[in-house]
Amino acid sequence: MMPPVAIKSDSLNAGQANALATSLDLRLLEDHQMPAGPFLLEFKGDRLMLHMTGSPRFRPWIVDLRKHRRSKGRDPLLRAMGPGAGHVVDATAGWCVDAVHLAVSGFRVTAVEQDRVVAAMLKHALDQPVNRELVDRMELVHGDSTRVIPGIRPRADVIYLDPMYPGHPKSPAPRKGMRILRALVGPGQDTRDLFDQAMRHAKKRVVVKRPHHADPIASGKVGETRGKLVRFDIYKPH
Template identity: 35%
Template sequence: MQERQAACRIQVTPLGEAYVTAAKALAADLGLPLALDDPEFALQVGSAGVQLQQLGADAPGPVWVDFLQGGAAHRRQFGGGSGQMIAKAAGLQPGVRPHVLDATAGLGQDAFVLATLGCRMDLIERQPIIAQLLRDGLERARSDAEVAAIVARMTLHHGNAIELMRSWQGDTPQVVYLDPMFPHREKSALVKKEMRLFRPLVGDDLDAPALLEAALALATHRVTVKRPRKAPPIEGPVPSFTLEGKSSRYDIYARKSLKP
């Protein structure tokens, strides 16, 4: 996601006196106010950590990152293991757990699935508020012995993914995974409250072709791009092959085989 400190009006709100100090520190770190006239969003700090709440009469509930409960926990326990389509798309197979860079990390759900399956994960998120939500979720997950071993395989980087990939430092990832925000206008694409919040916050990834170009230049073995099932491929090279599901598909740009 593009690094845009959104034009949206966002304030940081402590959920009780006990969280005022933490809220002030977070506001200073992100360059956000503690109070606004007519704010659109509140980045709330409370007992559950950091959460983003859209304000207004028709706003959905808050969004936060939770790797310990809810959907992440259910998928970790019952998600189908390495038989999941995302695992196949990332090249997992018996004896193969590649080093993967998720260059459009968002709330980290896909990266957490791959880390659960044993992949070493680097994550890039360039929207500062979303990066903070993800950082907070990773920190809280370290309190659980079982999940701590999973998130220990996840390293978060905040910055512009294109720039970071072009000047990548450290071990080169075997696989780069991309899930750019698609400029889809149908209401059905906005059902999830995460998408309803993120659209005004980050907009669409109009630089997806440059993102793909940088990924192809960096990955040693493959680039995997998640797309809506009926969406066109990202402008650029033709995918080597695709894996298609009910609502989404994976375009795979293969460079060489992943082997044990």
């Protein structure tokens, strides 16, 4: 069950807000109206912000893709992609931290996100002029990857999965972005279908991000790369 989300806007963005409210079936609020549900999307100038209405100390969340660039070094995510990987499908895009890192590191990335609010915020961020260079390397698809993956042609070299993980008593508190994702999409999901589709359709590899303490999502991995908090399990597709 999706949590209720309302939307409001300044006068500059009324048209965009209207269109988004219609396409995502969100309640469009007048200035004086208060949202009834836990989330409010707000257009203000060139920003699209997400408020968590029940948490007064929560500062509005904005997707800033420029923050996702990281230094490459001996990066375990990049190493997990393997040699000769040109096109990666990030089938669990989230806030696109990993997708942007892959894109600015030279991969062509198709990022697929199922949640309508997350996907709308990503699209808004990608449409900003400051991210124009990213658009050449990164395509965003709103949809369920189990359905999107079979239609991607030519098939991607690597399909990358970073499914939600419910957490572990010893895990450090999740970062803000992850806390919001958990509130929007829930703590964890059944990944069997997603993994099966990835194994059926990737050309060279399927890579799955896991916390160190978590079991692999499937048997048969052929390798892994390790970072400080997470590892990337590598599978050879069928």
